[in-house]
Amino acid sequence: MFNLNDGLRYLLYNRATDMRKSFHTLSGIVTDAMGADPCNGDVYIFMNKARNRIKLLHWEAGGMALYSKLLEAGTFGQPSHMEKEAISGGIEWRDLVLIVEGVVEKPDSRRQRPESLKKLRK
Numbered sequence: 682m683f684n685l686n687d688g689l690r691y692l693l694y695n696r697a698t699d700m701r702k703s704f705h706t707l708s709g710i711v712t713d714a715m716g717a718d719p720c721n722g723d724v725y726i727f728m729n730k731a732r733n734r735i736k737l738l739h740w741e742a743g744g745m746a747l748y749s750k751l752l753e754a755g756t757f758g759q760p761s762h763m764e765k766e767a768i769s770g771g772i773e774w775r776d777l778v779l780i781v782e783g784v785v786e787k788p789d790s791r792r793q794r795p796e797s798l799k800k801l802r803k
Contacts, residue, residue, distance in 0.1 A: 724738070
């Protein structure tokens, strides 16, 4: 059912993506822009321009899975090692978890955080 773990390879598409796109059009981005095969078992990560929506495209046994998250407040971070000019790049499982959960490695970040995370600091 949910097969995401640290044993997979994660590739972040480093361009803003229209979040109305679904399986076929995101697969087209993987093929055309990223030069990869969407059915190879890797996980492809897409974010919108506002960085408050994220989608993960993953081929699993039996078919394609699409995971999606919309933030109530704040924005998703970006891995610090990602080059701004790069179309895509690999990230680690732990980086993906930090991005999705809203953990900021740099305490001086000005990104607005969700209220639930602010409460955890106290």
